[in-house]
Amino acid sequence: MWQRFCAEAHLPELEATRGSLVAVRGVDAARGQQSGKGYAPTSASTHLAAAVVGLHRRGAKVSGDDQAEARAALEGLAVKLLQAGERRGRGQAVGGDIDGLRAIARACPDTLAGDRDKALTLTGFHYASRSQDPAGLLTGDVTLHPRGLVIAVLAGKTKHSVRNAKIRYADGAEIRPVRAYIAYRTRLVAEHGEQ
Incomplete structure (x- = not known):
């Protein structure tokens, strides 16, 4: 997801700034799936965490403040989706049998x-x-x-x-x-x- 975002935005993969983290959160939530449909905020949050872990493993510096800004923006999006009555995700999982x-x-x-x-x-x-x-x-x-x-x-x-x-x-x-x-x-x- 991070690599796709960086390629589309013409950004270097190993430079995670506050703006790029906030932007990737928005792109992921708005049209992140391969189908062009946006992910649920919880999925976008998981993707953001995975991107940060991947960046750390590759030696990139990602500050806690930058991550916090992206998470705050994600929480704001979750509130807007709730206010608009838009539900995303698969919903309740089917029980195992x-x-x-x-x-x-x-x-x-x-x-x-x-x-x-x-x-x-x-x-x-x-x-x-x-x-x-x-x-x-x-x-x-x-x-x-x-x-x-x-x-x-x-x-x-x-x-x-x-x-x-x-x-x-x-x-x-x-x-x-x-x-x-x-x-x-x-x-x-x-x-x-x-x-």
Whole structure:
């Protein structure tokens, strides 16, 4: 998104100024999608954060004040959209079900990353994870027991506590979370050694 914006505006990619960050926010929200339709303010905010992280990784300097100005402009746009009655985005996500879970499991490629994604998806479904929960898991958070897995999951949005999610061995060829985790760990050790 940042590269496309810089190319259209004839700006250097590694020079993020307050004006360019505010401008990219406006372009992204107004017509950022490939279809020419604007993104929802929350999506534009995520894109802005990704652009800043990418710029930092490439050695560009981006000040906190410049980012704050762009975020303030984005909040103003969100208010204007609400006042105009314009709703953007996909809306409420459809709940997951077993058929969808099977489809996701089948879609995971036969690679280490595919095994990881399958294990995270299947275990996350079984302990009703929020989208960010699996991303925060560490190897030590998952313990294999004779009856299945125990996963130490951070709980709560403001206060962090840990809850132990217990997942038993399950039937069903495609959607067995414990077997998927074991397959992933076995492949990880075979390809990269003990972690």
